[in-house]
Amino acid sequence: xxxxxxxxxxxxxxxxxxxxxxxxxxxxxxxxxxxxxxxxxxxxxxxxxxxxxxxxxxxxxxxxxxxxxxxxxxxxxxxxxxxxxxxxxxxxxxxxxxxxxxxxxxxxxxxxxxxxxxxxxxxxxxxxxxxxxxxxxxxxxxxxxxxxxxxxxxxxxxxxxxxxxxxxxxxxxxxxxxxxxxxxxxxxxxxxxxxxxxxxxxxxxxxxxxxxxxxxxxxxxxxxxxxxxxxxxxxxxxxxxxxxxxxxxxxxxxxxxxxxxxxxxxxxxxxxxxxxxxxxxxxxxxxxxxxxxxxxxxxxxxxxxxxxxxxxxxxxxxxxxxxxxxxxxxxxxxxxxxxxxxxxxxxxxxxxxxxxxxxxxxxxxxxxxxxxxxxxxxxxxxxxxxxxxxxxxxxxxxxxxxxxxxxxxxxxxxxxxxxxxxxx
Numbered sequence: 059x060x061x062x063x064x065x066x067x068x069x070x071x072x073x074x075x076x077x078x079x080x081x082x083x084x085x086x087x088x089x090x091x092x093x094x095x096x097x098x099x100x101x102x103x104x105x106x107x108x109x110x111x112x113x114x115x116x117x118x119x120x121x122x123x124x125x126x127x128x129x130x131x132x133x134x135x136x137x138x139x140x141x142x143x144x145x146x147x148x149x150x151x152x153x154x155x156x157x158x159x160x161x162x163x164x165x166x167x168x169x170x171x172x173x174x175x176x177x178x179x180x181x182x183x184x185x186x187x188x189x190x191x192x193x194x195x196x197x198x199x200x201x202x203x204x205x206x207x208x209x210x211x212x213x214x215x216x217x218x219x220x221x222x223x224x225x226x227x228x229x230x231x232x233x234x235x236x237x238x239x240x241x242x243x244x245x246x247x248x249x250x251x252x253x254x255x256x257x258x259x260x261x262x263x264x265x266x267x268x269x270x271x272x273x274x275x276x277x278x279x280x281x282x283x284x285x286x287x288x289x290x291x292x293x294x295x296x297x298x299x300x301x302x303x304x305x306x307x308x309x310x311x312x313x314x315x316x317x318x319x320x321x322x323x324x325x326x327x328x329x330x331x332x333x334x335x336x337x338x339x340x341x342x343x344x345x346x347x348x349x350x351x352x353x354x355x356x357x358x359x360x361x362x363x364x365x366x367x368x369x370x371x372x373x374x375x376x377x378x379x380x381x382x383x384x385x386x387x388x389x390x391x392x393x394x395x396x397x398x399x400x401x402x403x404x405x406x407x408x409x410x411x412x413x414x415x416x417x418x419x420x421x422x423x424x425x426x427x428x429x430x431x432x433x434x435x436x437x438x439x440x441x442x443x444x445x446x447x448x449x450x451x452x453x454x455x456x457x458x459x460x461x462x463x464x465x466x467x468x469x470x471x472x473x474x475x476x477x478x479x480x481x482x
Contacts, residue, residue: 067137097149122212129180131210156196164265167337171323176207178320185248194254233274241278249309256304292341294330
């Protein structure tokens with residue numbers, strides 16, 4: 059276990075521990091030679107004991123250091139200090155995206171796409187350089203106070219992915235974001251990272267991941283076999299469509315690159331605005347499971363299967379929920395259906411009913427008067443039409459008829475005009 063003040067490689071002094079996880083620790087450190095603040099990832103000693111791991115990891119670190127992109131945390135150095143292997147990386151002030159999601163639950167579509175487009179751009183640059191991340195998740199995305207995304211841990215996931223997953227549970231990666239082909243042990247490609255990025259996008263928009271289970275194996279099976287639940291209806295349809303395409307089980311059905319996925323997300327935001335959808339509002343946070351009903355058996359009426367309808371709420375399907383005893387159609391306790399014998403009517407409701415009956419009688423007399431006026435108007439209109447027809451027929455019979463020109467069909471030539479000859 060490393061401690062504050064420890065020095066690595068004769069130049070990096072550990073100052074503050076940032077995070078700890080299954081693969082090791084991340085420390086803020088001071089580069090004594092260049093005088094700059096850096097981040098150091100210390101790998102667990104057990105990982106370096108794997109045969110050939112150190113060489114693979116060293117090669118991946120070298121490739122990662124060659125990546126230069128504004129949305130990738132730069133790798134500065136690699137070193138080994140005794141049994142300890144470490145990476146020296148760019149220190150990024152800000153928060154991991156995982157912490158932002160835990161604080162805010164869900165982000166607006168425009169904020170989500172703004173961050174995911176940056177991450178997709180970083181992945182595309184890595185893919186073009188021949189690197190596959192294999193561990194795309196919110197914890198590996200740092201967001202600066204200016205809203206800039208920095209993707210971290212390039213090279214680490216690929217090196218660990220080369221080790222047999224049966225050795226240790228940490229090596230499997232993060233099952234919540236695992237692509238189906240990776241879960242089945244098939245070859246991973248750039249589209250594997252696209253799937254994981256689509257899972258992160260889903261989580262940001264919906265406030266929850268598409269799949270959840272008690273074990274990594276159960277999660278992997280869900281990614282392989284189950285269709286993701288639809289995103290909330292508050293997410294504009296164009297955005298929802300892009301995310302669900304990114305979650306296709308078959309890699310060939312996904313966007314053909316990380317760049318294309320990011321481009322499609324931005325286009326979806328533009329299309330949504332033109333269609334009149336609000337891309338700036340926050341979607342409602344997912345509701346906890348409703349508690350059992352008063353009888354202790356099945357839960358009471360729910361809206362969308364998540365919460366009990368409260369005052370002013372409406373059930374799914376557009377029907378307004380009715381509280382017991384709130385009106386003339388209340389269901390008496392123990393009754394499963396409405397009937398005339400178990401309706402409960404308050405005195406005020408009976409008075410309202412009498413008023414309605416009185417107003418209904420007056421309305422019937424008014425309706426009869428309206429019918430008489432309507433029939434009289436129709437009769438007068440028929441008389442007027444008959445007079446007009448008779449006058450027209452009489453006037454036309456007194457004039458000579460004009461012969462109609464024969465129908466010679468469509469014109470096939472030029473129009474000729476008849477000119478009378480002069481008399482001699």
